[in-house]
Amino acid sequence: MVFNLDSDRRVFVSRFLRLVLAGVAFTFLGVIWNISFSGLGVYFASFFAVAGVALFAHWSILSNITASVILYFYYPYQIGSRVKIIDGENSVMGVVKDLNLFAIKIETNDGEVSYPNNLAVQKPIIQLLS
Numbered sequence: 001m002v003f004n005l006d007s008d009r010r011v012f013v014s015r016f017l018r019l020v021l022a023g024v025a026f027t028f029l030g031v032i033w034n035i036s037f038s039g040l041g042v043y044f045a046s047f048f049a050v051a052g053v054a055l056f057a058h059w060s061i062l063s064n065i066t067a068s069v070i071l072y073f074y075y076p077y078q079i080g081s082r083v084k085i086i087d088g089e090n091s092v093m094g095v096v097k098d099l100n101l102f103a104i105k106i107e108t109n110d111g112e113v114s115y116p117n118n119l120a121v122q123k124p125i126i127q128l129l130s
Contacts, residue, residue, distance in 0.1 A: 067117035076127065092106055
């Protein structure tokens with residue numbers, strides 16, 4: 001599978017992959033140098049337990065962030081695209097102005113609309129011809 005990413009997305013993905021590679025390298029060096037990870041494991045387990053409770057309390061924020069990751073890599077529309085989001089009587093039609101962690105900003109005839117990412121993943125989106 002080949003991703004056609006624009007330059008901003010390439011920079012983001014490159015930084016993320018470098019961070020993952022650095023984490024793997026430090027873990028590998030720790031194993032080679034025989035560093036004890038037992039205390040570190042307890043620390044990470046505690047951290048993720050607290051983080052899990054906090055994220056469960058804020059599930060809608062988490063769902064928007066997760067949807068933004070999905071849209072980031074699989075969203076066939078770009079800033080400047082004319083789109084229509086089919087949502088019954090609440091359908092939105094306009095030009096995409098911004099894609100961020102929580103919402104898609106769409107400029108309509110009536111003004112700017114922030115459409116939540118988690119709803120954008122669930123609703124059909126039609127790209128309109130200019």
